Amino acid sequence: MSSTAADVVRLLTVKGETLAVAESLTGGLVAAEVTAAPGASKAFRGSVIAYATELKHELLGVDATLLAQRGAVNPQVAAQMAVGVRKALGADWGLATTGVAGPETQDGQPVGTVFIAVSGPFGPGSGSAGGGKVEALRLNGDRAEIRMESVRSVLALLLKELASEHTGNERTQDTEQNGGF
Numbered sequence: 001m002s003s004t005a006a007d008v009v010r011l012l013t014v015k016g017e018t019l020a021v022a023e024s025l026t027g028g029l030v031a032a033e034v035t036a037a038p039g040a041s042k043a044f045r046g047s048v049i050a051y052a053t054e055l056k057h058e059l060l061g062v063d064a065t066l067l068a069q070r071g072a073v074n075p076q077v078a079a080q081m082a083v084g085v086r087k088a089l090g091a092d093w094g095l096a097t098t099g100v101a102g103p104e105t106q107d108g109q110p111v112g113t114v115f116i117a118v119s120g121p122f123g124p125g126s127g128s129a130g131g132g133k134v135e136a137l138r139l140n141g142d143r144a145e146i147r148m149e150s151v152r153s154v155l156a157l158l159l160k161e162l163a164s165e166h167t168g169n170e171r172t173q174d175t176e177q178n179g180g181f
Helices: 003-015 029-035 053-058 064-070 075-088 143-165 169-177
Strands: 019-023 044-049 093-099 113-119 132-138
Touching (some): 075 093, 075 113, 113 143
Parallel strands (some): 019 044
């Protein structure tokens, strides 16, 4: 288990918020990483592994026309997967991974092309377009390395969102407990 996953679970628990995950190329690795963290049951709702393209539409509500025209390895698909799993599983936050782990290209995209997304309860002024964020990754390595780096990256993206959304009250308390230093 990574310290990032533990930090994600801790922050979600402190905030009383929940997480759901939609995975394609990572095949359950994100969910496994999150549930390895102690206390994950307080924050983790569940996951959908939509490996087959049609399941992205059927289970997660990804636009069928988008999938037909652009394929599953697409930033809009990742964004819609994150929104879809959040709605489907009733979570405050949704994460998604879609991409090409190899060894062959997919949907005209080269190996190492990955899109990760987060959807959450973003407030006004958060700088997020449409209530979510998507990042494009160009990863090197073999299939296993690409998948693990995708897991690391999507958890880091969520941690960044959770930390930036955090009110700062916790940091103030830490300062007071440490004698103001």
